[in-house]
Amino acid sequence: MNKFENTFLKNLILIILCILGSINISPGQTAMVNVEARETISLNGEWNAIIDPSGSGDYRQVWLDKKPQLKTDFFEYSFEGGPVLNVPGDFNTQMKELNYYEGIVWYKKPFNYSVKSGKRVFLHFGAVNYLADVYLNGVKIGSHEGGFTPFQFEITEKIKEGENSLIVRVDNRRLPKGLPGVGFDWLNYGGITRDVDLVETDVSFIEDYFIQLEKGSLNTVLGWVRLNGNQAKQEVTVEIPELDLRHVANTDAEGFAGIEFNMKPELWSPSEPKLYQVIIKSKTDVVIDSIGFRSIEVQGNKVLLNQQPIFLKAVNIHEENPYKRARAFSRDDARILLESAKELGCNMVRLVHYPHNEYMVKEAEKMGLMVWNELPVYQHIQFSDSLVPNKMENMLNEMISRDKNRGGVVVWALSNETYPGTANRDKELIELSEKCRANDSTRLVVHVTNSQTYRDHTFDIQDTLFLHSDLISINEYIGWYIPWQGKPSETKWKVAFPDKPIFISEFGGEAKFGNNDTPQDEAANWTEGYQEQIYLDQIEMFKTTPNLVGVSPWLLYDYKSLGRMHPVHQQGFNRKGLISEDGEKKKAWYVIKDYYSAEKDQIPK
Numbered sequence: 001m002n003k004f005e006n007t008f009l010k011n012l013i014l015i016i017l018c019i020l021g022s023i024n025i026s027p028g029q030t031a032m033v034n035v036e037a038r039e040t041i042s043l044n045g046e047w048n049a050i051i052d053p054s055g056s057g058d059y060r061q062v063w064l065d066k067k068p069q070l071k072t073d074f075f076e077y078s079f080e081g082g083p084v085l086n087v088p089g090d091f092n093t094q095m096k097e098l099n100y101y102e103g104i105v106w107y108k109k110p111f112n113y114s115v116k117s118g119k120r121v122f123l124h125f126g127a128v129n130y131l132a133d134v135y136l137n138g139v140k141i142g143s144h145e146g147g148f149t150p151f152q153f154e155i156t157e158k159i160k161e162g163e164n165s166l167i168v169r170v171d172n173r174r175l176p177k178g179l180p181g182v183g184f185d186w187l188n189y190g191g192i193t194r195d196v197d198l199v200e201t202d203v204s205f206i207e208d209y210f211i212q213l214e215k216g217s218l219n220t221v222l223g224w225v226r227l228n229g230n231q232a233k234q235e236v237t238v239e240i241p242e243l244d245l246r247h248v249a250n251t252d253a254e255g256f257a258g259i260e261f262n263m264k265p266e267l268w269s270p271s272e273p274k275l276y277q278v279i280i281k282s283k284t285d286v287v288i289d290s291i292g293f294r295s296i297e298v299q300g301n302k303v304l305l306n307q308q309p310i311f312l313k314a315v316n317i318h319e320e321n322p323y324k325r326a327r328a329f330s331r332d333d334a335r336i337l338l339e340s341a342k343e344l345g346c347n348m349v350r351l352v353h354y355p356h357n358e359y360m361v362k363e364a365e366k367m368g369l370m371v372w373n374e375l376p377v378y379q380h381i382q383f384s385d386s387l388v389p390n391k392m393e394n395m396l397n398e399m400i401s402r403d404k405n406r407g408g409v410v411v412w413a414l415s416n417e418t419y420p421g422t423a424n425r426d427k428e429l430i431e432l433s434e435k436c437r438a439n440d441s442t443r444l445v446v447h448v449t450n451s452q453t454y455r456d457h458t459f460d461i462q463d464t465l466f467l468h469s470d471l472i473s474i475n476e477y478i479g480w481y482i483p484w485q486g487k488p489s490e491t492k493w494k495v496a497f498p499d500k501p502i503f504i505s506e507f508g509g510e511a512k513f514g515n516n517d518t519p520q521d522e523a524a525n526w527t528e529g530y531q532e533q534i535y536l537d538q539i540e541m542f543k544t545t546p547n548l549v550g551v552s553p554w555l556l557y558d559y560k561s562l563g564r565m566h567p568v569h570q571q572g573f574n575r576k577g578l579i580s581e582d583g584e585k586k587k588a589w590y591v592i593k594d595y596y597s598a599e600k601d602q603i604p605k
Contacts, residue, residue, distance in 0.1 A: 035124050035150070035152075035197060035199055038199055038201075038287060040124070040197035040198060040199050041197060041198040041199075041200070042195065042196070042197055043087070043109055043111060043166065043196040043197060043198065044087055044088060044195055044196060045086070045087065045109075046084045046085070046086060046087075047084065047085050047086075047087050047107045047108060047109045047192070048079035048080070048082060048083075048084060048107070048108040048109075049079070049082060049083045049084065049085045049091070049105055049106065049107055049108070050062060050077055050078075050079060050082055050105070050106040050108075051082075051083065051095075051097075051098070051101075051103075051104075051105055052103065052104040052105065052106055053101070053103045053104070055103075055104055056076075057077060057104065057106055057169070058169075060075070060076060060077055062077050062106050062167070062169070063106075063133075063135035063138060063140065063167045063169070064138050065079065065108065065138065065165060065167060079106075079108045083095060085105075085107065085191065087107070087109070087191075087192045087196055088126065088192060088193055088194045088195055088196070088329040088330075089191060089192075089193065089326070089327070089329060090129075090189035090190060090191045090193050090326055090327040091105050091170075091190055091191035092187065092189055092190060092191070092326075093189075093324065093325060093326040093327070100562065101190065102172050102173050102174065102188055102190065103171065103172070103173055103190075104169060104170065104171045104173075105170050105190065105191065106167060106168070106169055106170075107167065107168045107170060107191075107192055108165065108166070108167050109165075109166045109167075109196075110163055110164065110165050110166075111163070111164055111166065112162060112163055112164070113159055113160070113161070113162070113164055113198070114161065115159065115160070115161045116200065118202065118203060119156075119200050119201065119202065119203075120154060120156045120200070120201045120202070120203060120205070120229075121154070121155050121156050121159050121198060121199070121200055121201075122152050122153065122154050122155065122198070122199040122200075122201070123136070123141070123152060123153050123154075123155050123166070123196075123197075123198060123199075124150065124151075124152040124195075124196070124197045124198075124199050125144070125150060125151055125152065125192070125194065125195075125196055126150050126193075126194025126195040126196070126357060126358065127146075127147060127148050127149060127150060127193050127194040127357070128144065128147065128151075128168065128170055128191070128192050128193065128194075129147030129148070129170070129172050129188070129189060129190050129191065129193055130145065130146065130147040130171065130172045130173070130174075130175070130178060130190070131143070131144075131145055131169075131170070131171040131172075132144045132145075132151075132168055132169070132170055132171075133168070133169040134153060134166070134167075134168050134169075135166070135167040135168070135169075136155055136158050136159065136164060136165070136166055136167075137158065137160060137164055137165055138165070139158060141153045141155060141158060145178070145391060145394075146179065146376075146391070146394070146395050146398070147172070147193075147354070147376070148354035148355045148356070148376060148395075149355055149395050149398035149399055149402070150194075150358075150398060150401075150402055151398065152199070168192060170190060170191055170192060171190075172188055172189070172190025172191070174188065176382060177382050177385045177387060177388060177391075178391075179375070179376045179377060179378075179381065179388070179391050179392060179395060180353070180354075180376040180377075180378040180379070180381070181378070181379070181380045181381055181382065182380065183379060183380050184353070184376075184378055184379070185561050185563055185564075185574060186318055186320075186353070186559060186560070186561055186574075187320075187559075187560040187561060187562065189326075189327040191327075193327050193329055193357075194329055194357050194358075195329075201285065202229070202284045202285055203229050203230060203231075203284070204227060204228065204229025204230055204231035204232070204234070204282070204283075204284045204285070205227065205228055205229060205282075205284060205285040206225065206226075206227060206228075206236075206280055206282055206285045206286075206287050207226050207227060207228035207255070208225075208226045208401070209223065209224065209225045209226065209259075209280050209287070209405070210223040210224050210259075210404055210405065210440075211223045211238060211259065211278055211280070211289075211291055211405060212291075212293070212404070212405065212407065212442050213293050213294065213295055213442065214442070215295070215297060215441050215442045216295060216297055216307075217295060218267060218295055218306060218307060219262050219263055219264055219265070220260065220261075220262050221238075221259060221260065221261050221262075221263065221293075222259070222260050223258075223259040223260075224256060224257060224258050224259055225238070225249065225251070225256075225257045225259060225280060225282075226251075226255055226256050226257075227251050227255035227256075227282060227285075228255060229255070229284070231283070231284060232251060232252070232253055232254060232255035233250070233251055233252065233253060233255075234250070234251050234255075234282045234283045234284070235248060235249075235250055235251075235282070235283065236248075236249055236250070236251060236257050236280065236281065236282045237249075237279075237280070237281045238259060238261070238278065238279070238280055239278070239279040239280075239281070240263065240265075240276050240277070240278055240279075241277060241279070242276055242277065243263055243264070243265065243276065245261070245263055247259065247261040251282075265293045267293060267294050267295075267306045268292030268293055268294040268365075268407045268408065269294060269305060269306060269368070270347040270348075270368040270369065270370065270601060271368065271601070272368070273292065273365060273366060273367065273368035273408070274292060274293075275290040275291060275292045275365070275366070275407075276290070276291055276292070276293070277289075277290060278290070278291045289405060291405050291406075291407060292365060292406070292407030292408060293407055294306055294407050294410075295307060296370075296410040296442070296443060296444060297444075298444065298470045298471070298500075298501060300499060301499055301500060301501045301546075301547035301549075302501060302547075302549060303444070303471070303501055303549045303550070305370075305410075310347075310549075310601055311549060311550055311599055311600065311601060312347065312348045312370070312503060312549055312550025312551075312552075313345060313346050313347045313348065313550065313551070313596045313599060313601070314346055314347075314348040314349060314350050314370075314372065314505075314550060314551065314552035315341050315344055315346050315349060315350070315552055315553055315555065315556045315578070315592075316350045316352050316505075316506060316552050316553065316554050316555035316556065317337050317341065317349050317350065317351055317352065317356075317360075317555065317556050317557075318352060318555065318557075318559045319351070319354070319356045319357065319360070320557070320559045320560065321333045321336060321337075322336075322557040322558070322559070322579070322580075322581040322582070322583065323336070323581075323582075323583065325560060325581065328356075328357065328360070329357050329359075330359060331359045331363060333359070334357070334359040334360045334363040334364075335363060337349075337360070337556065337557070338360070338363055338364050338367055338369060339367075340556055340557070340579060341369060341556060342367060342368075342369065343593075344556070344578070344589065344592060344593055344596065345592075345593055345596030345597055346369060346596065347368070347369065347370060347601055348369060348370035348371070348372060348410070348550070348552075349364055349369050349370070349371060349372065350372040350374070350411075350413075350505065350552045351371060351372060351373060351374060352374055352416070352555070353374055353376055353378050353416050354374065354375070354376040355373055355374070355375070355395075355398075355399045355402070355403075356373075358402060358403075361373070361402075361403055361406050361408070361409060362406065364408055365406050365407060365408030365409075369408065370408055370409075370410045370411075371403075371406070371408045371409045371410065371411070372410070372411040372413055372446075372552075373399055373403055373409055373411065373412055373413065374413035374414075374416060374448075375392065375395055375396060375399065375413065375414050375415065376395070377392055377414060377415040377416065377418065377429070377432075378415075378416050378417065378418075379416070379417050379418065379419070381415075381418060381422075381425075383418075383422060383423060383424040383425045383427075383428045383429075384423040384424045388428070389428050389431070389432075392414075392428070392432055393432065393435060396412075396414070396432060396435065396436055396439070397439065399412070400412065400436070400439050400440050404440055409443065410443055410444060411443060411444045411445075411446050412436050412440070412443050412444070412445050412446070413446045413447070413448060413473075414429060414432050414433060414436060414445065414446070414447055415429055415432075415447045415448065415465070416448040416475075417448065417449065417450045417475060418447075418449070418465075419451070420449075420451050420463055420464070426464050426465065429447060429465055429468075430465070430468050433445055433447070433468040433469070434468075444470040444471060445468070445469060445470055446469050446470060446471050446473050446503075447463075447465040447466070447468070447469045447473065448473045448474070448475060448505050448506075449463045449465060449466075449473070449474055449475070450474065450475040450476065450506075451463045452474055452476065454476070454478060454482055454485070455485075456485065456492075457484075457485040457486035457490065457491060457492060458491070458492040458493065458494055459474075459476070459491070459492070459493050459494065459495075460494045461474065461493070461494070461495045461496060461497075462496040466496070466497050466500065467497070470500075470501075471500065471501055471502070471503045471549070472495065472497060472500050472501065472502045472503065472547075473502075473503045473505045474502070474503075474504060474505065475505055475506035475507070475554075476504065476506070476507055477506070477507060477508065477509065477554075478507070478537075478538070478541070479509060479533070479534040479537055479538070480508065480509035480510070480525075480534060484537065487540075488537040488538070488540035488541040488544075489540045489541070489543065489544065490544070491541045491544045491545075492544070493544065493545060493546050495546060498546065498547075499547075500547065501547045501548075501549040502545055502546065502547050502548050502549065503548075503549055503550045503551070503552070504538075504542070504545070504548070504550070504551040504552065505552050506552065506553075506554040506555075507534075507538050507551070507553060507554060508531070508534060508535070508538075508553050508554045508555070508576045508588070509525070509530065509531045509534040509576060510525075510526060510531065510569065510570070510574070510575035510576050511526055511527055511528045511530060511531035511532075511575055511586055511587075511588070512526060512568075512569050512570075512575050512580075513528065513558075513580035513582070513584045513586055514528075514584070515527050515528060515569070516528055516529060526566075526568075526569040526575070528586050528587040528588070529587065531576075531586060531587065531588045532586075532587035532588045532591055534588070535553070535588045535591040535592060536591055538551075539591070539595050553578060553588075553592055554576050555574075555576055555577055555578070556577060556578060556579060557577045557578075557579045557580070557581060558573045558574060558575050558576070558577035558579070558580050558581045559573065559574055559577065559581070560572060560573055560574075560581075561573065561574045578592060
C-alpha cells in the first residue's frame with residue numbers, strides 16, 4: 001500500500017465513522033459545510049431574550065412562542081417587552097444582572113427569507129456555550145453540546161417563504177460530565193458567542209476539502225475533496241492561480257476524491273506568512289479559500305518548521321477582550337490580543353483552553369503567528385463516563401474540520417492538566433491521539449501535563465501520555481505555588497523520554513499592576529518585583545532544560561476568573577498576566593520581551 005492509499009483509507013474510514021454515528025451528531029446536524037469560504041446570510045444583531053433561571057421555559061414550551069388569542073389565554077412568558085441581547089456576544093456582560101449568571105437563556109430571532117428553487121439551506125452557529133437546543137418555526141431541528149466549536153443543521157425543508165422564527169435555548173451551567181467539567185479557571189461566559197449564518201448551496205455542493213502539504217514535504221500536496229448531494233460523481237479541480245496550477249480529479253460514488261500534486265510554493269512562516277488563493281470547483285459549485293503551505297514536524301529532539309529547527313516563542317491567551325471585560329468574538333478583538341503577542345516578540349500563540357473563534361485563527365495566520373489549538377479536556381474530566389469519549393471525539397472533529405486548512409495551525413492539543421491514575425484517562429486520551437492523527441497527520445499532537453514532580457531541585461517527568469505526544473509539554477509554577485529548592489541555574493532534570501523535545505507551556509506568578517511595594521510580609525509575593533524575579537529565575541532554569549524547543553508564559557493579559565477571590569490583589573481576576581486588564585505592561589513583560597528578542601527563531605541544527 002502506498003502513502004496515498006494509506007492516507008486515503010484513513011480519511012475514508014473516519015468519514016464512514018462520522019456518517020454511521022460513532023461521532024455524536026444530533027438529529028438534523030450534518031457534516032460541516034465550509035462557511036469560511038462562502039458567502040453567507042448573517043443572522044447576527046439584536047435578538048429578543050428570556051432569562052430563565054428556574055428552567056420553567058421547558059414545561060411552558062417557550063419554543064412555540066404562543067400569543068394569546070382569547071381572554072383566557074395566559075401564557076407566562078413573552079419575548080416582547082423583554083431584554084434584547086446582541087449576537088454574537090456573551091450574555092454575562094450585556095446585563096449587569098447576568099454578570100455571574102450560569103443558567104438558561106432563550107433567544108429569538110425573526111427573519112425573512114425568500115425560498116429559492118434548487119437550493120439547500122443550512123443554519124450555522126460558530127459556537128454556543130454550552131448546550132444549545134435549536135427551534136425553527138416552533139419545530140426542534142437539533143441540539144448541540146460544546147461551547148467552543150461550530151455546528152449546523154440543514155433546514156431546506158423547514159425554512160419557509162417570508163417570516164421565520166428562530167429560537168435557541170442556551171444553557172451554560174457546568175456539567176460534571178461536560179467538557180470542560182465543573183471546575184475551570186476562567187469566567188464561564190454563556191450565550192450565542194459567535195456568528196450565526198444561513199448558508200445556501202446547490203443541491204450538490206462541495207461539502208469539505210483538505211488542501212495541505214504532506215507531512216515532511218515542502219512541495220507535495222496530499223489531501224481530498226468531498227461532495228454532498230445527488231451528483232456525487234463529478235470532475236473536481238483545484239486551482240492556485242498565482243502558481244499557474246490546475247489539478248483535476250474525479251470523485252467516486254461517495255463524492256470523495258483524493259488529491260495529490262506537486263508544486264513549488266513560497267512557504268508560510270512567521271517571517272513570511274504567505275497565503276495563496278485556492279479555488280476548488282465542481283460542476284455544481286465553487287469555493288475560494290486563502291491557504292498557507294508549510295511543514296511542521298518533530299525530528300529527534302527538535303521541532304522543524306519547513307525542515308528547519310525553530311524555537312517556539314509563545315504566549316498563552318484566553319478568549320477575552322480585556323478592555324471590554326467580555327468574551328472576544330470579532331476580528332477587532334482578535335487583533336487586540338494578537339498584536340500584543342506580536343509586540344512581545346512571539347512567533348506562536350497558545351489559544352487556551354478551548355478552540356478560540358475563527359477570527360483569532362485566521363488573523364494569527366495572516367500576522368505570522370503559529371497557532372496552538374486546544375480541546376477543553378481540562379483537569380477533572382470524567383473519562384470513565386460512557387458518553388465522555390464520544391464528546392471528546394465530536395469536539396476534536398469539529399475543531400479539525402474548521403481549522404484543518406489553516407497553515408498557521410501547527411498544534412492540536414488534546415488535553416491539559418489531566419491526572420494520572422484517573423480511571424480510563426490514559427486509555428481514552430491515547431485513543432483520542434490515534435483518532436486525531438488518523439484525521440490529520442500533518443500537525444503536532446500534544447498533551448499538556450503538570451504531573452511532573454519537583455524534589456531535591458530535580459524535575460522528574462514520567463507521564464505515559466508523552467509516549468503519544470509529539471512534545472513533552474509541562475506546566476510548572478516554580479517560584480509561585482512551589483518554592484525554589486536551589487539556584488535556578490542548577491536545576492536538574494530526570495526525563496523518562498530523553499529523546500523528545502520539551503516545551504514549557506505554562507509558568508509565572510501573580511502581580512497586580514502598580515503594586516511595587518516590598519513589605520516584609522505575605523503581600524510581597526503579589527508585587528510586580530516578585531513576579532519579575534520569577535521570570536528572571538525561570539529564564540535561568542531554561543538554560544538547564546534538556547531539548548528545550550520553546551516556552552509559553554502564563555499569560556498575556558489578566559483575565560476574569562471567579563476562583564480568584566483575594567479582595568485586594570485579585571478582585572476576581574487571575575493576575576498572572578504580563579499585561580493588566582487595562583493594558584498596562586508589568587515589569588515581567590519586559591523580561592520576556594528581552595528574552596524573546598535575544599532568542600533566535602531558527603536554532604542551529
